[in-house]
Each structure stands twice: as C-alpha cells, then as structure tokens.
Amino acid sequence: MKTFFYPKLAWDGIRKNRRMVFPYILTCICMISIFYILTFLASSETTSLLPRGGSTASTVMALGCLVIAVFSVIFLYYTNSFLIRRRAGEFGLYNVLGMNKRNLVKIITHETLITSVISLFFGLLVGIILSKLAEVGLMKIIGADVNYNFRVNPTCVMITVFFYVAIFALIWLSSVIKVSRSSAVSLLKSDKAGEKVPKANWLLGLLGAVILGIAYYIAVTIDHPVAAIAWFFLAVVLVIIATYLLMIAGSVVLCRILQKNEKYYYNPKHFVSVSSMVYRMKRNGAGLASIAIIATMVLVMISSTSCLWFGTKGMIESRYPADINFTFKFTDNKGLDEERLDNLRKAFEDFGVQNGAETEVVTDMSYWETSCVAKDNKLDVYGDFSEFNEIANMRDFYIVPVSIYNRYSGKNTMLNDGEALVFSSSGDEFETVILSAGSFNESYKIVDEGEDKFFVNNYLSSILPQMVLVVPDFDFVTNSLVQAMEEEESAYFNYEWHYNFDVKCPSMNDFDYAMEVKAAVSEVMQNDPEIAEESYLYFDEREYESVEIMSFNGSMFFIGIVLSIVFILAAVLIIYYKQISEGYEDSKRFEVMRKVGMTSKEIKTSINSQLLVVFFIPLLFAGVHLVFAFPMIGKILNLFGLFDQKLFIVTTLISYVLFAVFYSIVYKVTSNVYYNIVSDAK
Amino acid sequence: MSLLEVKNLKKIYKTRFGGQQVEALRDVSFEVEEGEFVAIMGESGSGKTTLLNILAALDKATAGKIILQGMDLSAISEKKVANFRRDNLGFVFQEFNLLDTFSIEDNIFLPLVLAGNNYKSMRSKLTPIAARLGISELLKKYPYEVSGGQKQRAAVARALITDPKIILADEPTGALDSKASDELLRLFGEVNAMGQTILMVTHSAKAASCASRVLFIKDGEVFHQIYRGEGTNDNFYQKITETLTLLTKGGNK
Numbered sequence: 001m002k003t004f005f006y007p008k009l010a011w012d013g014i015r016k017n018r019r020m021v022f023p024y025i026l027t028c029i030c031m032i033s034i035f036y037i038l039t040f041l042a043s044s045e046t047t048s049l050l051p052r053g054g055s056t057a058s059t060v061m062a063l064g065c066l067v068i069a070v071f072s073v074i075f076l077y078y079t080n081s082f083l084i085r086r087r088a089g090e091f092g093l094y095n096v097l098g099m100n101k102r103n104l105v106k107i108i109t110h111e112t113l114i115t116s117v118i119s120l121f122f123g124l125l126v127g128i129i130l131s132k133l134a135e136v137g138l139m140k141i142i143g144a145d146v147n148y149n150f151r152v153n154p155t156c157v158m159i160t161v162f163f164y165v166a167i168f169a170l171i172w173l174s175s176v177i178k179v180s181r182s183s184a185v186s187l188l189k190s191d192k193a194g195e196k197v198p199k200a201n202w203l204l205g206l207l208g209a210v211i212l213g214i215a216y217y218i219a220v221t222i223d224h225p226v227a228a229i230a231w232f233f234l235a236v237v238l239v240i241i242a243t244y245l246l247m248i249a250g251s252v253v254l255c256r257i258l259q260k261n262e263k264y265y266y267n268p269k270h271f272v273s274v275s276s277m278v279y280r281m282k283r284n285g286a287g288l289a290s291i292a293i294i295a296t297m298v299l300v301m302i303s304s305t306s307c308l309w310f311g312t313k314g315m316i317e318s319r320y321p322a323d324i325n326f327t328f329k330f331t332d333n334k335g336l337d338e339e340r341l342d343n344l345r346k347a348f349e350d351f352g353v354q355n356g357a358e359t360e361v362v363t364d365m366s367y368w369e370t371s372c373v374a375k376d377n378k379l380d381v382y383g384d385f386s387e388f389n390e391i392a393n394m395r396d397f398y399i400v401p402v403s404i405y406n407r408y409s410g411k412n413t414m415l416n417d418g419e420a421l422v423f424s425s426s427g428d429e430f431e432t433v434i435l436s437a438g439s440f441n442e443s444y445k446i447v448d449e450g451e452d453k454f455f456v457n458n459y460l461s462s463i464l465p466q467m468v469l470v471v472p473d474f475d476f477v478t479n480s481l482v483q484a485m486e487e488e489e490s491a492y493f494n495y496e497w498h499y500n501f502d503v504k505c506p507s508m509n510d511f512d513y514a515m516e517v518k519a520a521v522s523e524v525m526q527n528d529p530e531i532a533e534e535s536y537l538y539f540d541e542r543e544y545e546s547v548e549i550m551s552f553n554g555s556m557f558f559i560g561i562v563l564s565i566v567f568i569l570a571a572v573l574i575i576y577y578k579q580i581s582e583g584y585e586d587s588k589r590f591e592v593m594r595k596v597g598m599t600s601k602e603i604k605t606s607i608n609s610q611l612l613v614v615f616f617i618p619l620l621f622a623g624v625h626l627v628f629a630f631p632m633i634g635k636i637l638n639l640f641g642l643f644d645q646k647l648f649i650v651t652t653l654i655s656y657v658l659f660a661v662f663y664s665i666v667y668k669v670t671s672n673v674y675y676n677i678v679s680d681a682k
Numbered sequence: 683m684s685l686l687e688v689k690n691l692k693k694i695y696k697t698r699f700g701g702q703q704v705e706a707l708r709d710v711s712f713e714v715e716e717g718e719f720v721a722i723m724g725e726s727g728s729g730k731t732t733l734l735n736i737l738a739a740l741d742k743a744t745a746g747k748i749i750l751q752g753m754d755l756s757a758i759s760e761k762k763v764a765n766f767r768r769d770n771l772g773f774v775f776q777e778f779n780l781l782d783t784f785s786i787e788d789n790i791f792l793p794l795v796l797a798g799n800n801y802k803s804m805r806s807k808l809t810p811i812a813a814r815l816g817i818s819e820l821l822k823k824y825p826y827e828v829s830g831g832q833k834q835r836a837a838v839a840r841a842l843i844t845d846p847k848i849i850l851a852d853e854p855t856g857a858l859d860s861k862a863s864d865e866l867l868r869l870f871g872e873v874n875a876m877g878q879t880i881l882m883v884t885h886s887a888k889a890a891s892c893a894s895r896v897l898f899i900k901d902g903e904v905f906h907q908i909y910r911g912e913g914t915n916d917n918f919y920q921k922i923t924e925t926l927t928l929l930t931k932g933g934n935k
Contacts, residue, residue: 597768
C-alpha cells in the first residue's frame with residue numbers, strides 16, 4: 001500500500017489538472033514523434049533511397065532536426081514552468097498538511113516519470129507509424145520513387161530517447177529547485193499574489209517603436225541579395241525585440257493614452273474593456289508577442305519554401321534554357337573568330353547526324369565577361385571588390401559586340417564611334433558612361449533603346465545584377481582592357497561562348513549524349529593548338545541538374561511544412577494556456593461586475609471585444625512583419641535562383657489566408673474553454 | 683405605503699441532480715419604511731444571504747412577492763433586471779467587490795458609466811460623496827494600495843452615487859477590524875440620518891445595534907423583531923444579545 005502512495009498522488013495530480021497537463025503531454029508527444037521522423041529521414045538508410053541529391057535532403061532534414069531540438073528545450077521548459085506556477089497552491093497545501101520538501105520532490109519525480117514515459121512511448125509510437133508516411137511524402141515532393149517497405153531505425157529511436165530523457169531531466173530539475181526553494185505560505189499564495197497596476201513604460205514603448213522602425217527600414221532598403229542575407233538576421237533579431245517591447249510596454253502605453261481621454265474612456269462600451277486590457281496585455285504581452293513571432297516565422301517559412309517548390313520548374317528552365325547547355329571559356333580576350341566557331345558548330349552537328357539525333361540550337365552567343373563597380377556614371381572594372389559597402393554597386397559585367405546584339409535582339413541598330421547601349425537588371429540608367437580600368441578610360445554616349453532589354457544567357461541565376469554594355473569597337477575595347485588588366489593579377493575576365501541546344505536522340509540519354517559530344521568537340525579543339533592552351537568547356541545537362549534542384553527545393557518545402565506544424569502547435573498551446581489562465585482570473589471579476597449591475601450580456605460583449613482585440617493583435621503584427629519582410633525574402637530567394645515575384649506574392653497571400661483561418665478556428669475552440677471556466681466559477 | 687414590502691417569500695434549492703430539496707426560506711414577510719435602517723440577523727444557514735440575494739434580484743424566489751415602491755420585482759423581465767438593480771439598489775459587500783483593474787474613482791463611477799452618464803455630471807456627483815466619506819484623497823489610488831476600511835468606504839460611495847432607493851449591505855463589517863467597523867457604522871448612521879434607507883444583513887450584534895430595527899431570522903422565517911425606540915446604542919445592544927441568546931436556546935415565539 002505504502003509503496004503506491006506517491007505514484008497514486010502523482011497520478012491524481014495529473015488527472016485533477018488534466019485541463020493543463022494533457023495538452024502538455026500532447027505537445028511532448030508531437031515534438032518527440034516529429035524529432036524521430038526527422039532523424040529517421042536524415043538517416044543514411046532513408047537517403048540511400050533517394051536519387052543523387054539525397055545528401056542535400058539529408059542535410060536539410062538534419063538542420064530541421066536541430067531546430068526542433070532547440071525549440072523543444074525552450075518550449076517544453078517554458079510550458080512546464082507555467083504548469084508548476086499554476087499548481088503551486090496544491091503543493092503548498094500538501095506542505096501545510098505535513099509533507100516536507102522531500103515528499104514534494106517525490107511527488108514531482110513521480111509525475112515527471114509518468115508524463116515522460118507516456119510522452120516517450122506514444123511519441124515514438126506515433127513517430128514510427130508516421131515515419132513511413134513522412135518518407136513517402138518526402139519522396140513524392142522530391143520526385144523520387146516510392147517504396148512501401150516499413151522500417152524502424154533503432155539508432156534514431158535511441159537518439160530520440162536520449163535527447164528527450166535529457167530534456168525531461170532538465171525540466172524535473174527546474175521544478176524541484178522551484179518547489180524546494182519556496183516556503184509553504186509562498187506556495188499557497190503564489191497564484192494569487194496581488195497584482196500591481198501596470199505602469200505605462202513610455203521609454204520601452206517608444207524604444208519598441210523605434211527599433212521596429214529601424215528593422216523595417218533595413219528590410220525595405222536592402223536591394224542586394226548578398227547584403228540581404230547579412231542584414232536579414234539583424235532585422236529578425238530587431239523585429240523580435242521590438243515585438244516584445246511593443247506588446248508588453250507599448251500596449252499599456254496605448255491603453256493609458258485612451259484612458260486619459262475622458263470622453264472616450266467613460267463610455268459604457270470602452271470603460272471596462274480599456275481598463276481590463278491594461279491588465280490583459282500586461283499578463284499576456286509576452287505570450288502574444290511569442291504568438292506573433294511564431295506566426296511570422298511560420299508564414300515566412302511556408303510562403304518562401306512553397307514558392308521555391310512551386311517555382312522549381314521555372315527555376316530550372318531559366319537556369320538551363322536547353323536540354324544541353326555548353327559553355328566555352330577562353331582566358332584570352334579574342335576568343336574565337338567566326339571560322340573557328342563554325343568548326344565547333346560543325347562538330348556538334350556532325351555528332352548529331354552520326355547518332356541520328358535531332359538537335360535544335362537555343363542559344364549561340366559570345367561575349368566578354370568580367371565584374372565592375374558601377375558608381376555614378378563610371379563603370380570601373382578595377383573597382384575595389386573587397387570593400388563590403390561596394391557590394392551594392394557590384395555588377396556582373398558583359399561586353400557584347402553590336403553584331404551579336406543585333407543577331408539576338410532581332411534589331412538593326414547602328415552604333416557610331418563613342419556610342420553604346422547599356423542594359424541593367426538592377427535598373428541603373430545612364431546618359432553617358434565612362435568605362436574605366438586603371439589607366440584606360442573610354443567614355444560613351446548612351447543610345448536609348450526604349451523599353452526592350454537585352455541580357456545574356458541565364459542572367460537570372462547570377463547573384464549580382466547584370467549589366468550589359470553593347471559597343472561598336474569591341475576589339476579595341478577588349479584589347480585595351482586586357483592590356484590594362486594584365487598588370488592586376490587578381491583581375492578576372494574571360495571570353496565566353498554559349499552553345500545551348502535541345503536534343504532528341506533515340507540511342508542514348510541526354511547525359512550520355514552530352515558526354516560524348518563533349519569528347520568529340522574537345523578533339524576538334526585539341527587539333528587547334530592556338531585555342532587548346534587557353535580554353536576549357538563544360539556542360540550542364542538539364543535533367544541531371546534538375547534532380548539536385550528538385551531535391552533541394554523539395555526537402556526545403558517538406559521541412560517548411562513540418563516545422564510549421566511544430567510552431568503552429570506551440571502557438572496553439574500558448575493560446576490555450578493563455579485562455580485558461582485568463583479564465584481563472586477573469587471569473588472573479590466577472591462575478592463582481594454582475595453584482596454591481598452589469599448584465600451578463602454586457603459582460604459577454606465586453607469580454608468578446610477584448611478577446612477579439614487580443615486575437616487580432618498577433619495576426620496583425622504577423623501580417624505587417626510579413627509585408628516588410630517580403631522584399632528581403634524575395635532577395636534571398638533570388639540567391640536560390642528564384643525570380644518569380646508574382647509566384648511569391650501568391651504563395652505569401654495564400655499562406656496568410658490559410659494561417660488566419662486556422663488561427664481563427666483554434667481561437668474559437670480555446671475561447672470555449674475560457675467561457676466554460678468563467679461560467680463554472682459562477 | 684412602505685418603501686419595500688416582502689410578502690410570504692419562499693425559496694427552495696434543489697441539488698443539481700434533483701435529489702434533495704433544501705428550504706432556505708420558508709415564509710418571510712416584513713416591510714421597510716422609507717428612511718429606515720434595518721438590520722437582519724441570524725445564524726449561518728438561517729437564510730440571510732438567500733434573502734439578500736433575492737432582494738438584490740440576483741436570485742429568484744420560489745414563491746412570494748417583493749414590492750419596491752409599488753413595483754413587483756418578480757414581474758421585471760430578465761433583461762431589465764440589471765438596469766433595475768443599477769437604478770434602484772446600492773450594494774455594499776463583505777468582500778468590498780472593488781475591481782482591481784480600476785482606480786477607486788473609476789470603481790465609484792462604474793454604475794454611472796454603465797448607465798451612460800457623462801463625465802461632468804459624474805464628477806459633480808462624486809465630489810460631495812467622496813468628501814462626506816473621507817476618501818477625496820484616495821480617488822486616484824488603486825484598491826490594492828488602500829486599507830480595508832478605505833476600500834469599504836469606496837464601496838459605500840459606489841453604492842450611494844446612483845442615489846438608490848435602498849442600500850443593501852451584506853455583512854459590511856465582516857472583513858474589517860473593529861476600528862474600521864466603528865467608522866463604517868458611524869457613516870451608515872450619518873447616511874441614514876440624511877434619509878437613506880438601508881437594509882443590512884449581519885451577524886455582529888455590535889453592527890446591528892446601530893440600526894433602528896433588527897429582524898431575527900431562524901430556519902427560514904422571521905423569528906422576532908425589535909425596535910430601538912428611544913434607547914441608546916448600548917441599551918439596544920443589550921436587547922439584541924438577549925434575543926440572540928433566546929434564539930440559540932431555541933425558544934419559541
């Protein structure tokens with residue numbers, strides 16, 4: 001009998017507090033199962049099933065796992081401290097009834113044991129069952145073959161168990177410390193410690209507004225993808241700090257301002273709501289800020305990863321315009337003359353004919369390539385690239401002869417000496433430019449070509465904005481530049497020829513075709529000693545490359561969904577606990593208001609309007625954050641090779657609407673819990 | 683005509699699952715004249731609080747009538763009952779029932795704001811009442827910052843500010859120390875002297891001795907009543923304690 005005393009007390013404690021403990025256990029189960037699933041997907045057994053690119057997926061899954069791990073620690077710890085605070089009264093009573101601290105520790109130990117064992121058991125069970133589903137989902141998203149063998153990975157089970165046992169031990173330790181440090185009386189009273197009137201902290205409120213302003217300013221003014229990544233984290237940190245400050249201090253300040261306005265405040269509609277909101281915001285400011293941050297995170301994740309996923313096709317097509325894409329690079333400014341180019345073209349065609357393949361040339365273009373710093377109207381090929389603040393002015397710089405321009409634009413533009421065309425993907429506009437490299441300076445008058453833009457092959461995939469200069473005196477310019485640059489060792493320049501074509505070959509697949517045609521063309525080049533020395537060639541086969549992109553985008557999308565589920569779950573739990581704790585506190589107030597002459601209807605209306613405000617604030621914050629984050633995330637997506645702005649707008653909007661609907665449902669359901677508590681107390 | 687008439691009031695509570703019935707009030711009848719200060723006494727469980735809740739329209743009687751200035755309380759619809767309470771009744775509770783989210787001033791304003799009064803008229807009503815109750819200095823403070831006696835005075839101010847026909851006080855001295863109790867009872871006496879009708883439930887003989895009449899309730903019925911007449915508080919106190927002794931001994935009428 002005696003041996004079962006503590007387990008029984010612990011079990012009773014859990015059962016009596018099921019309103020709070022069950023959601024906690026449920027959260028533990030979800031975290032554990034998702035952790036297991038991600039370790040399972042990251043394991044080599046699973047990635048071996050993937051095509052090439054499996055390693056990318058594995059890395060992404062492992063990263064996701066890490067995020068879940070960190071989040072589990074923080075979130076479960078936070079939730080548990082809430083539970084312990086709520087139950088302090090119960091422990092205080094045991095203490096008064098004659099239990100000493102050691103007995104209390106025993107109860108806590110047994111409770112932790114029970115919740116941990118239940119969580120681990122069901123967490124692993126659900127994880128193992130769902131791991132197959134997750135695997136199939138991942139394979140489908142990546143576009144790999146699905147198999148239906150069911151596997152359990154013992155290593156992953158071990159990792160999961162070890163990790164969560166460690167978390168539970170940590171939580172247990174913090175509960176024990178909390179309980180053993182406090183006296184019986186303080187335990188008894190801790191959940192009704194007199195609440196002081198929140199002071200309006202103008203300084204913090206203002207600080208929050210200023211920080212948010214700075215963060216937003218950073219977010220909207222960054223116009224460079226690489227800079228975007230660097231500044232992104234700073235902006236995120238600032239936004240998080242600002243959200244907490246605004247929710248905790250700013251909201252109280254706002255209520256105080258409203259209270260100062262006698263006409264507004266002493267109105268039956270606002271009187272009770274405004275004065276209660278001060279307390280509500282003080283109690284829930286942190287919780288609401290967390291919800292807003294989590295909501296923003298989920299929205300950013302889902303909108304960007306789904307955009308990547310749905311943009312995959314466009315991404316592949318813009319990066320690889322044809323089935324097989326050959327690039328020839330010549331570290332010589334002259335490159336190849338038309339005669340030599342014709343030889344190579346013939347080699348491609350001959351190979352096609354020999355193998356009975358149909359080929360169609362998509363691009364056949366040559367130009368001179370380097371980078372430059374564009375400042376004012378100076379295009380400096382010699383710019384100091386190591387300076388970070390110059391990064392916004394750096395361009396991929398292409399010099400194209402007017403003949404090639406005319407061939408590809410279908411125009412018939414004539415350029416006189418000293419005239420040029422400039423096209424910039426970042427919207428630079430010039431009337432004159434000075435092309436400069438050390439001692440060499442050549443100035444051009446820019447001829448207006450109207451709205452039509454001209455860019456060289458697959459500019460979309462480059463990180464830096466592209467700038468194209470079309471010149472009439474191509475040979476003169478390139479010779480001079482090379483001369484000036486020869487003194488600079490680190491100078492980078494080369495002559496490129498792009499030859500992209502679609503192919504239909506019955507006897508071999510595209511990749512093999514590319515390999516073999518490369519060999520054939522290389523042979524032709526070897527026979528010409530003048531170009532063999534200074535040149536190399538490579539190809540990208542679309543099919544082959546796209547597996548990698550699919551794998552990356554697919555696993556990003558997958559992890560985006562999984563992490564969103566976890567974060568939403570956390571937000572739901574925060575909302576739920578918020579409603580519970582508010583319910584208990586408001587029920588007393590509810591009774592007083594009824595006694596001094598408010599009708600139940602008036603009280604309900606007032607509570608509803610307060611809940612609604614509290615409900616909308618995080619959604620509003622998340623929405624505004626998202627709007628300001630939009631350009632920045634768009635830039636970062638550029639780095640991943642995604643340039644479809646419209647698609648990103650669409651995925652963002654859909655994500656927001658879906659989230660809002662889901663959030664409303666959760667709020668409705670948890671509001672019922674709140675109303676039940678309030679009316680129970682009556 | 684009396685200000686308040688209570689006729690054959692009966693209240694039966696049923697336990698939640700309909701099993702046992704508890705008769706809280708068997709048959710209570712009494713009248714309160716305008717300007718009277720009536721105390722209702724009785725042991726715990728005698729039905730005092732039930733009676734007060736029914737008078738306050740917070741609860742419905744099983745049978746019987748309550749008529750306030752010719753209006754039948756049971757005939758007032760559920761919707762209007764809160765307004766009725768707000769316009770005609772003032773409340774003082776044992777636990778003060780001040781909202782901790784409001785300053786003292788806003789707590790006192792609450793019934794007026796709910797009734798839709800404008801700020802100026804509220805303020806002009808508050809100033810004399812606050813002065814009379816000695817809380818003018820405390821108006822901007824919050825309930826947690828002031829003492830129990832001060833809280834109760836604020837609650838009295840809240841009850842008075844609507845100019846109610848009758849003040850219902852439920853053990854108003856129950857949570858106060860003896861000094862604050864005396865102070866509050868003195869205030870009640872003053873307010874009553876200015877013509878305010880007060881009905882107070884208490885089980886302190888000391889508190890009851892400030893009233894002009896004391897009703898004793900036992901087992902859901904009015905068992906006895908005594909008038910102060912011309913006697914002093916001490917005299918009256920004597921009479922009350924004697925009656926209480928009789929009551930506990932279980933004597934008959």
